[in-house]
Amino acid sequence: MRWLLGRIGVVVLTCAILLVANRLIIDNIKEYYVSVLVLCGLYATLAVSLNLINGITGQFSIGHAGFYAVGAYVGGAWTMLIRPLVVKSLPILQTGTQIGDHLNLFIALVLGTVCAGLTGLLVGLPSLRLRGDYLAIVTLGFGEVIRIVILNMDVVGGPRGFTPITELVNNHGIPLVWIFGLLVVVVAFSRNLLKSAQGLKFLAVREDEIAADAMGVNTTRVKVTAFVIGSAFAGAAGVLYAHCQTGITPDSFDMNTSIIITTMVVLGGTGSISGSLLAGIALTALPELLRNDFIKEYRMVIFSTLLVVFMLTRPQGIFGHREIALPRFLRRLGRKGEPNP
Amino acid sequence: MSQTGLLSIDSVTMRFGGLAAVSEVSVHVDKGELIGLIGPNGAGKTTLFNLMTGVYTPSEGFVSFDGNSLNGRKPFEIVGSGMARTFQNIRLFKALTALENVKIAANIHRQASLFDVVLRTPRLLKLDAEIDAFSRDLLAQLDLADVADVRASDLPYGLQRRLEIARALATEPQLLLLDEPAAGMNPQEKAQLMGLIRQIRERFSLTILLIEHDMKLVMGICERIYVLEYGKLIAEGKPEEIQKNPKVIAAYLGEETE
Numbered sequence: 001m002r003w004l005l006g007r008i009g010v011v012v013l014t015c016a017i018l019l020v021a022n023r024l025i026i027d028n029i030k031e032y033y034v035s036v037l038v039l040c041g042l043y044a045t046l047a048v049s050l051n052l053i054n055g056i057t058g059q060f061s062i063g064h065a066g067f068y069a070v071g072a073y074v075g076g077a078w079t080m081l082i083r084p085l086v087v088k089s090l091p092i093l094q095t096g097t098q099i100g101d102h103l104n105l106f107i108a109l110v111l112g113t114v115c116a117g118l119t120g121l122l123v124g125l126p127s128l129r130l131r132g133d134y135l136a137i138v139t140l141g142f143g144e145v146i147r148i149v150i151l152n153m154d155v156v157g158g159p160r161g162f163t164p165i166t167e168l169v170n171n172h173g174i175p176l177v178w179i180f181g182l183l184v185v186v187v188a189f190s191r192n193l194l195k196s197a198q199g200l201k202f203l204a205v206r207e208d209e210i211a212a213d214a215m216g217v218n219t220t221r222v223k224v225t226a227f228v229i230g231s232a233f234a235g236a237a238g239v240l241y242a243h244c245q246t247g248i249t250p251d252s253f254d255m256n257t258s259i260i261i262t263t264m265v266v267l268g269g270t271g272s273i274s275g276s277l278l279a280g281i282a283l284t285a286l287p288e289l290l291r292n293d294f295i296k297e298y299r300m301v302i303f304s305t306l307l308v309v310f311m312l313t314r315p316q317g318i319f320g321h322r323e324i325a326l327p328r329f330l331r332r333l334g335r336k337g338e339p340n341p
Numbered sequence: 342m343s344q345t346g347l348l349s350i351d352s353v354t355m356r357f358g359g360l361a362a363v364s365e366v367s368v369h370v371d372k373g374e375l376i377g378l379i380g381p382n383g384a385g386k387t388t389l390f391n392l393m394t395g396v397y398t399p400s401e402g403f404v405s406f407d408g409n410s411l412n413g414r415k416p417f418e419i420v421g422s423g424m425a426r427t428f429q430n431i432r433l434f435k436a437l438t439a440l441e442n443v444k445i446a447a448n449i450h451r452q453a454s455l456f457d458v459v460l461r462t463p464r465l466l467k468l469d470a471e472i473d474a475f476s477r478d479l480l481a482q483l484d485l486a487d488v489a490d491v492r493a494s495d496l497p498y499g500l501q502r503r504l505e506i507a508r509a510l511a512t513e514p515q516l517l518l519l520d521e522p523a524a525g526m527n528p529q530e531k532a533q534l535m536g537l538i539r540q541i542r543e544r545f546s547l548t549i550l551l552i553e554h555d556m557k558l559v560m561g562i563c564e565r566i567y568v569l570e571y572g573k574l575i576a577e578g579k580p581e582e583i584q585k586n587p588k589v590i591a592a593y594l595g596e597e598t599e
Contacts, residue, residue, distance in 0.1 A: 216449035
């Protein structure tokens with residue numbers, strides 16, 4: 001049981017650090033920069049979760065925004081539609097109090113994550129028989145299907161969107177803690193997976209599916225597992241996104257979003273956790289911080305040009321399959337107790 | 342069919358559209374045997390391997406291994422029951438190290454749940470340590486310990502072949518299928534390979550079935566030989582018998598007879 005106490009210790013420590021950091025950030029940083037931080041955290045989470053599918057397992061999926069949308073809408077539906085119905089019998093879910101907000105967000109997160117994971121299972125089971133560009137097209141298609149289904153669901157606002165999920169917005173600090181908590185979880189998850197001999201199965205599927213199969217790896221299961229987990233994390237990010245925007249519309253989850261997330265994974269180096277993490281943060285922060293009209297206007301052009309240039313000159317991305325030195329250094333420290341549960 | 346048979350292939354036919362790549366082939370392998378499967382290019386040897394390992398399901402006939410029918414079973418299940426293979430064109434996990442290649446195969450009898458993996462439970466740490474020790478030991482037995490941390494694609498050709506055999510052995514098979522293990526090797530490497538095959542057969546008490554084009558190697562180490570031509574079995578027997586069989590000479594050995 002000592003290990004369990006150790007793990008709990010790491011989790012508690014991480015929570016404490018996040019809460020303290022959160023307080024410092026909210027008190028000292030302008031609201032605008034906080035919102036940039038929120039986006040960085042979300043996109044980093046999305047990139048790292050897509051890296052599980054694209055980079056580590058090698059299944060080129062480009063419909064990640066669809067799962068992000070499922071999470072956002074399911075989470076939103078809980079807070080705006082379902083919670084008001086149950087709040088009478090469960091007054092603890094009343095928003096505005098610390099406990100109420102956290103609990104509420106937690107429930108939304110669980111629901112959104114599970115639903116996005118199930119959607120991932122539904123999409124993954126039939127489509128993971130395909131490979132390479134065929135799989136890419138199918139996932140792209142499913143991503144759009146999800147968006148269009150939401151677009152036609154009147155109960156969540158259809159094209160007008162789902163507005164406003166306001167209760168938690170005014171209380172900025174709450175989503176921020178969860179966003180970075182989620183980021184820590186997804187990074188820790190990926191890193192623990194790759195650290196174990198068991199996780200090598202995922203890399204084996206990427207390297208050579210036929211050989212993996214012949215070496216006793218249940219390739220279908222590995223691929224579907226990666227897909228479901230990646231989708232579930234995207235869903236969790238979606239829930240948090242919905243709870244720190246004043247509203248969400250289906251447009252927030254279009255193909256561009258999927259492409260941006262894919263770009264982050266490819267640029268960071270497919271398979272590199274730290275690469276996806278840094279690319280996720282950089283590609284979100286740069287356009288915001290260099291906010292001039294040229295970059296804003298031509299963001300997609302710049303992204304796609306970058307992508308083409310990278311594919312020609314460095315197809316393995318900035319970090320390739322490797323992790324950068326900083327996490328390795330942190331990991332060494334981490335053995336003695338600090339990051340990653 | 343033999344009673345002590347480990348593998349039996351019972352009049353198996355495999356059709357791709359109108360083409361019968363393998364037709365009415367029966368093969369049986371007893372425990373401990375070292376058997377060769379030869380035939381000209383396109384005779385259906387690799388197809389037969391793919392039928393045994395579950396890559397294809399036979400159009401007709403049955404394959405059974407260790408008393409169980411393999412028809413309709415998936416490749417990864419068949420490996421688990423004790424039949425491992427190497428590939429004609431080396432199929433290592435190229436970007437991974439030699440050790441990692443072996444570890445992936447060693448996973449098969451040491452599975453942990455995702456829960457264990459994510460929380461790094463004591464159970465997982467124990468399994469990981471076991472896999473690590475087992476894999477390093479195996480590499481050492483095949484003289485690959487020095488290159489454990491070298492990427493598979495950076496290994497010289499002969500060592501890649503050797504690593505492929507090591508990886509197959511990591512699944513702890515009873516029957517090892519070698520698909521042209523000597524392809525592309527020079528005479529020295531071939532001699533080494535013959536030694537290696539004999540050695541692992543002893544040490545791991547294996548039954549081996551190999552496809553090979555190199556007659557010296559096949560005649561040198563195999564106890565029995567099956568000859569395929571155009572998907573049909575044309576001869577079966579001891580190396581000396583095969584060498585004298587007129588059908589085989591006509592089909593395959595040609596002017597190599599004395």
